[in-house]
Amino acid sequence: MAQTPTAPVVLAELATLSARVGADPLLVQGAGGNTSVKSDGVMWIKASGTRLGDALTQDIFVPCDLAAMRAALAQGGARADQTEEFLLRPGGLRPSIETSLHAVFSQTIVVHVHCVNTIALAIRADAPAVLSAKLAGFDWAFVPYAKPGAFLARAVAAAMGPATDVLVLGNHGLIVAAGTVAAAEALLGRVVAALTVPPRHALHDPQTLAARAADGFEALAADHPLHSVAMHPDLLRAAQAGSLYPDHVLFCGLGAVVLAPNETPAQAVARQVATGWPKPPFLLVPGAGALIHSGASAGAVALTRCLGEVLLRVPEGVGLTWLTPAQNAELLDWDAEKYRLALDAAR
Numbered sequence: 001m002a003q004t005p006t007a008p009v010v011l012a013e014l015a016t017l018s019a020r021v022g023a024d025p026l027l028v029q030g031a032g033g034n035t036s037v038k039s040d041g042v043m044w045i046k047a048s049g050t051r052l053g054d055a056l057t058q059d060i061f062v063p064c065d066l067a068a069m070r071a072a073l074a075q076g077g078a079r080a081d082q083t084e085e086f087l088l089r090p091g092g093l094r095p096s097i098e099t100s101l102h103a104v105f106s107q108t109i110v111v112h113v114h115c116v117n118t119i120a121l122a123i124r125a126d127a128p129a130v131l132s133a134k135l136a137g138f139d140w141a142f143v144p145y146a147k148p149g150a151f152l153a154r155a156v157a158a159a160m161g162p163a164t165d166v167l168v169l170g171n172h173g174l175i176v177a178a179g180t181v182a183a184a185e186a187l188l189g190r191v192v193a194a195l196t197v198p199p200r201h202a203l204h205d206p207q208t209l210a211a212r213a214a215d216g217f218e219a220l221a222a223d224h225p226l227h228s229v230a231m232h233p234d235l236l237r238a239a240q241a242g243s244l245y246p247d248h249v250l251f252c253g254l255g256a257v258v259l260a261p262n263e264t265p266a267q268a269v270a271r272q273v274a275t276g277w278p279k280p281p282f283l284l285v286p287g288a289g290a291l292i293h294s295g296a297s298a299g300a301v302a303l304t305r306c307l308g309e310v311l312l313r314v315p316e317g318v319g320l321t322w323l324t325p326a327q328n329a330e331l332l333d334w335d336a337e338k339y340r341l342a343l344d345a346a347r
């Protein structure tokens with residue numbers, strides 16, 4: 001291996017943007033999202049399990065061999081998902097599991113976010129049509145859901161035109177690409193503005209909710225968006241029907257567990273565990289609000305808020321696309337994601 005490359009000057013600028021993006025829970029939750037810069041054949045990308053919001057206080061970027069990553073993608077198969085093989089610095093953290101997704105862009109700067117306004121559109125059955133109306137004037141493409149990693153990266157490459165710089169990933173999120181950090185930030189702002197949907201809102205019932213809190217579950221903060229989901233029957237059904245994007249599966253399990261009348265939280269948890277899924281970090285109480293377990297990981301807490309923000313942006317009567325049982329299973333069996341979950345649990 002050649003010498004460990006020196007970080008380019010532009011990396012400091014990308015770190016500043018990354019910290020700003022990472023501080024916005026409407027753009028990034030937990031360790032989700034990632035940014036990269038390509039310089040002299042090296043792609044500097046966020047390390048797996050680190051947080052964009054920590055970009056100014058921690059060394060979150062790792063150098064990767066861009067040509068080797070692109071060659072692995074061209075070969076087919078999933079070798080590009082063994083991201084540690086492309087690391088140009090011994091030891092330490094491994095590159096993001098979404099490194100290959102950044103490598104397919106020719107642009108210098110790539111920003112990938114789990115923007116809740118984008119996800120609220122990208123989970124809709126009519127996503128291509130509704131996005132076409134909102135993104136007129138952008139050079140953009142929509143890619144239906146694929147498992148994050150090499151398979152998604154190749155689908156993105158196939159969907160892009162020569163100057164495409166906006167990608168909406170079905171049941172996943174958004175990517176923007178540009179020649180400079182400033183241009184990437186400006187493009188991100190314009191796309192998010194074009195995709196912004198006003199959230200629904202309904203007052204919850206704190207007293208009824210408090211009466212159902214037990215077994216380590218307590219009411220979420222009064223202004224938490226998930227309370228409103230529990231007040232809308234259509235959104236409760238949507239939450240209960242399954243998971244809508246990968247990080248929900250990884251940090252919160254299958255969809256949402258809805259507390260039945262006269263059921264205790266412990267009984268609801270046992271009901272979910274009996275189906276083979278892990279213990280849910282939160283519970284929805286119809287007509288009352290949402291409860292969170294006091295032992296929920298930082299990632300689960302962040303993804304609990306994300307679910308509320310996403311669902312409240314889904315209008316009544318719109319059909320949704322949920323991840324299939326096979327798509328859920330492939331996420332849970334994935335070694336790279338187990339590594340990221342272990343880092344979240346260790347926080």
Ligand SMILES: [Zn+2]
Nearest residue numbers: 033098148173
């Ligand atoms: Zn992602």
